[in-house]
Amino acid sequence: MNRFIRHTFFFFLILLTLNIILYFIGRELYFGNYALHSLDQRSHLLSDSHGQALKDYSEKYGVHNFSVGSDSYDDMLRKTLYLIRNSKPDTVYISVDEHSLTSYRERKNNLDRSVIYCASEDIGRYEYFKQNYIKRYIPLLRPEIAEVIKIYKFPSGKKPVPWASRSAEDRMNRAVKRVNTNFPDEEQSDRLKQSLLKIIDLCKKNNIELISTGLIFLPIRTI
Numbered sequence: 340m341n342r343f344i345r346h347t348f349f350f351f352l353i354l355l356t357l358n359i360i361l362y363f364i365g366r367e368l369y370f371g372n373y374a375l376h377s378l379d380q381r382s383h384l385l386s387d388s389h390g391q392a393l394k395d396y397s398e399k400y401g402v403h404n405f406s407v408g409s410d411s412y413d414d415m416l417r418k419t420l421y422l423i424r425n426s427k428p429d430t431v432y433i434s435v436d437e438h439s440l441t442s443y444r445e446r447k448n449n450l451d452r453s454v455i456y457c458a459s460e461d462i463g464r465y466e467y468f469k470q471n472y473i474k475r476y477i478p479l480l481r482p483e484i485a486e487v488i489k490i491y492k493f494p495s496g497k498k499p500v501p502w503a504s505r506s507a508e509d510r511m512n513r514a515v516k517r518v519n520t521n522f523p524d525e526e527q528s529d530r531l532k533q534s535l536l537k538i539i540d541l542c543k544k545n546n547i548e549l550i551s552t553g554l555i556f557l558p559i560r561t562i
Contacts, residue, residue: 412534421456
């Protein structure tokens with residue numbers, strides 16, 4: 340019995356050590372940049388990687404780029420609530436396109452990161468505790484954190500092959516694979532549509548001008 344307890348103790352000690360290492364290494368790589376934001380401007384851009392690609396270029400026009408790759412409308416809703424609570428935004432730019440409303444984007448999001456912009460009443464105490472504490476401080480439950488560490492801390496050393504240098508067949512295969520990944524089905528996500536509509540309603544109620552940077556038809560109303 341003592342041997343079993345001893346082995347169990349060492350097993351959990353190893354898990355705890357791995358968890359601590361993953362937490363401290365992945366804290367800045369996975370969570371760190373997500374917390375970067377500014378409340379100085381009155382205008383903000385909410386988007387995913389499409390908006391993130393602008394980097395700080397929009398700043399010269401007085402628009403804070405609040406975009407992060409993989410942000411869903413759930414994440415943007417949280418950011419909208421955060422802006423309303425902590426600043427007085429007068430304009431919000433938001434990207435609206437088919438890609439943003441897919442089931443893929445519903446699954447692949449930043450909910451475990453955007454929770455820092457939440458209050459517990461926004462999503463419920465249980466969800467808030469799970470996302471803000473369990474998923475954040477137990478990275479062993481988040482395999483993507485290990486993937487991020489692998490990419491940035493242990494690069495393969497292989498140079499990426501430029502798109503133009505690939506064969507036509509390879510480019511076509513990669514394009515088809517990307518389309519099938521990003522658009523796994525023809526149905527739009529009802530959850531993300533509702534989050535987008537909530538953003539619209541919040542902006543209306545708080546006299547915030549909402550400007551879409553894309554075009555899509557919604558079943559209830561349009562931006």
